[in-house]
Amino acid sequence: MNPKKAVMSGNEAIARGFYEAGGKVAASYPGSPTVELLDNIRQYEEIYSEFSTNEKVALEVAIGASMGGVRAITSMKHVGVNIAMDPLMTFTQSHINGGFLLVTGDDPGMASSQNEQDNRIIGKFANMGILDPSDSQESKDFTKLALKLSEKYNLPMMLRITSRLCHSRSIVEFEEREEVESQKFKEDTAKFCMLPPHTFQLQYTMKERIEKLSKWADESNINKLEHKNSDCLIITSGLAYQNLMELGLELSVLKLGMVYPLPIEKIRELSSNYNRIIVIEEMMPFIENELKIAGIECEGKKYFKFTGELNIEVIEKGLKDAGLITERKIVDPKPEDTTQRGPLFCSGCPHRPVFDILKKSKVTVIGDIGCYSMGLLYPFEVLKTNISMGASLGMIKGMRMAMDRIGDDRPLAGVIGDGTFFHSGLAGFANLRYQLKGDENITMLILDNGTTAMTGGQPTASSKHMDGAGQDISIDEMLKAMGYDDVQRIDQFDYKNAKEVINNAINKQGLSIVITSRPCALKFKIKEPHFYVDPKVCISCRTCIKTNCPPLRMKKYEGIEKLKSSIDPTQCVGCSICAQVCPVNAIKRNELNKTMKNIP
Structure with missing residues (x-):
C-alpha cells in the first residue's frame, strides 16, 4: 500500500x-x-x-x-x-x-x-x-x-x-x-x-x-554528492540547491543537509578530486568561512551576493562570473510597468483614526513593531523610529531625558500594541516610571485591538473579553498596579472625543497613558451599513482621503467638473471615521438605522 x-x-x-x-x-x-x-x-x-x-x-x-x-x-x-x-x-x-x-x-x-x-x-x-x-x-x-x-x-x-x-x-x-x-x-x-x-x-x-x-x-547520507564530469565542486544547501538544479548544468554538487557541524573530513577528501570548490549559500558566507577555517580553499561570495534570495537568475549570473558557464540562458526579468502601491491599513482598521489624530497634532511619535508600524509610511508618516518589539518604551524615556537636558521641550508620544505590551512591554513600562521627577512630558498610547494582528490574528493575553481566547489580563489594571495614575481607555471610533483625550495628554506635563479599545477589523468583523459621498456637498478637500482608508478615492462624477471624494461600498465596513472628519458633512450612511454602539 x-x-x-x-x-x-x-x-x-x-x-x-x-x-x-x-x-x-x-x-x-x-x-x-x-x-x-x-x-x-x-x-x-x-x-x-x-x-x-x-x-x-x-x-x-x-x-x-x-x-x-x-x-x-x-x-x-x-x-x-x-x-x-x-x-x-x-x-x-x-x-x-x-x-x-x-x-x-x-x-x-x-x-x-x-x-x-x-x-x-x-x-x-x-x-x-x-x-x-x-x-x-x-x-x-x-x-x-x-x-x-x-x-x-x-x-x-x-x-x-x-x-x-x-x-x-x-x-x-x-x-x-x-x-x-x-x-x-x-x-x-x-x-x-x-x-x-x-x-x-x-x-x-x-x-x-x-x-x-x-x-x-x-x-551519514544526509550530505549527498552528485558527481558529474567536472573539475569544480559546488557545495550548497537549502533552497539554493533546488534553484541550482533548475539550471540543469553538468556540475558536480555536494548538497549539505547538515550545515553545522560540517562533514569537514569528507569535504577535505573530496577537495583533492577537484581543482575548484565554489560555495553557493544565501546571506552570510557561513559554509565558506567554515571551510576556510579548516584550511580548505574555496570561493563563494566573490560571485554571489551576500543579501537577498539566490534565485535561478542570480545563481546563473554568479556561475558565469565564476567562469563555470560561458553564456546565460535565463534573461533577467524586467520590472513590470505597474503603479507603485504601498501597504494600507485594512478597511475599518482601528489604528487609522489614531494616526490621523497624531499626524494632525504634529507630535514626535516613537514607533514599535506591529501593524501600526505602517504609521511611518505615506500618507501618515507619523512614526519617527522603528527598531524592535517593545523598544518604544525605553527609547521614549531615553529621548525625553536627552531632550530635557538640552532644553528641547517638544512633547513626545509613543505607540505599542497589546500583543507587544505582553511580549516585551511590561519591563519597559516598569522602567518608564523609574527615577522620573513626574513632570516629564511623555504620552504612551497602547493600541489594544485584541489580537496579534500582523501575523494572522493569534490571541493576546488580554483578548478573552473579545473572543473567548487568551487569558483576559486587564492592561488597565496592570498599569495601575504599577503605580500609573493617568490611565484612560477610549473608543477611537468616537473621533471627536478620542482627539480631545489624546491631544490633552500630549499637551499635559507628566506621564500619560491612553489605551484605545477597538478590536482588529479582520479578526472581529464590523457589520454596519456602508457610507457614501454626496458629490454636491463635497468640497474636494481630501480630508477623508488622508485617513488612508482603502474604500476612499477621488473620482470624476458625471456633470461635475472637479474631482470629488467617493467610497467603494464593497469595501466600506461602516466604521464612520471618514464621516466624522469631513468638515461639511458630505459623507453619510447608506441606511438610516445606526446599530454600532458609541458611533455617531
Whole structure:
C-alpha cells in the first residue's frame, strides 16, 4: 500500500514531522515566516501547543518540556531568537532529557522583517547542530532526524528554514506517528543547574558532542554528492540547491543537509578530486568561512551576493562570473510597468483614526513593531523610529531625558500594541516610571485591538473579553498596579472625543497613558451599513482621503467638473471615521438605522 501523500508547505511539513516523531509539547511566538507552523501543530490532539507571550518564554516552555522527558519544539522568526538568546546560550550547555528542536525562520531579502540576520551563526555560537532542508519532504524528515540526533548526542538542535521554503509547497509522504518512550525527570544539579563548578566541565561536554556530531555527518547520507564530469565542486544547501538544479548544468554538487557541524573530513577528501570548490549559500558566507577555517580553499561570495534570495537568475549570473558557464540562458526579468502601491491599513482598521489624530497634532511619535508600524509610511508618516518589539518604551524615556537636558521641550508620544505590551512591554513600562521627577512630558498610547494582528490574528493575553481566547489580563489594571495614575481607555471610533483625550495628554506635563479599545477589523468583523459621498456637498478637500482608508478615492462624477471624494461600498465596513472628519458633512450612511454602539 502506497503511503499517503499531500502537497504541503515547509511549515506544514515540519508540523507533520513533529507529530510523526512523537512530539508532545510545542511553543512559539507568532512571527513571519514561521507562524503557520504552530497553527498546523494545533490540529494534533496528542501535542500540547501554545503561542507564548514572547520567544524567550516559548523557548523556556520547550526547555521545561525537554527536561521533563518529552520531545519538544519551539519555533520563531529569526529576530525572535534574539529575544530567546539568554536562556538559549545557557541551555545549550546543559543536558537534555527529551529531544529538543529550535526552528528558526530566516528571511533572505527581508520580505517581512527589520533585518536579515543569518541564524546559522547563532546556531554555531550556541553549540547546536544545524539542519538546512531544501524542500517540504526534507523539512518533515529533518524535523524527525533532528529530534533523534538531539537525544543521541545529548544536545539541542536547530532547524534553519527560510521564508521561501516556509511558504512554498511540494509533495510530502506521510508516515505513522511514533510513540517515543518518555524519560522522567531525575533531579541532577550537575546536568540541569548551570552554575560553577558544573559549567566548567560542560564546556568540554559541548565541544565533545559537536565533534561526535561532525563525525556522524561525515559518515551519514544526509550530505549527498552528485558527481558529474567536472573539475569544480559546488557545495550548497537549502533552497539554493533546488534553484541550482533548475539550471540543469553538468556540475558536480555536494548538497549539505547538515550545515553545522560540517562533514569537514569528507569535504577535505573530496577537495583533492577537484581543482575548484565554489560555495553557493544565501546571506552570510557561513559554509565558506567554515571551510576556510579548516584550511580548505574555496570561493563563494566573490560571485554571489551576500543579501537577498539566490534565485535561478542570480545563481546563473554568479556561475558565469565564476567562469563555470560561458553564456546565460535565463534573461533577467524586467520590472513590470505597474503603479507603485504601498501597504494600507485594512478597511475599518482601528489604528487609522489614531494616526490621523497624531499626524494632525504634529507630535514626535516613537514607533514599535506591529501593524501600526505602517504609521511611518505615506500618507501618515507619523512614526519617527522603528527598531524592535517593545523598544518604544525605553527609547521614549531615553529621548525625553536627552531632550530635557538640552532644553528641547517638544512633547513626545509613543505607540505599542497589546500583543507587544505582553511580549516585551511590561519591563519597559516598569522602567518608564523609574527615577522620573513626574513632570516629564511623555504620552504612551497602547493600541489594544485584541489580537496579534500582523501575523494572522493569534490571541493576546488580554483578548478573552473579545473572543473567548487568551487569558483576559486587564492592561488597565496592570498599569495601575504599577503605580500609573493617568490611565484612560477610549473608543477611537468616537473621533471627536478620542482627539480631545489624546491631544490633552500630549499637551499635559507628566506621564500619560491612553489605551484605545477597538478590536482588529479582520479578526472581529464590523457589520454596519456602508457610507457614501454626496458629490454636491463635497468640497474636494481630501480630508477623508488622508485617513488612508482603502474604500476612499477621488473620482470624476458625471456633470461635475472637479474631482470629488467617493467610497467603494464593497469595501466600506461602516466604521464612520471618514464621516466624522469631513468638515461639511458630505459623507453619510447608506441606511438610516445606526446599530454600532458609541458611533455617531
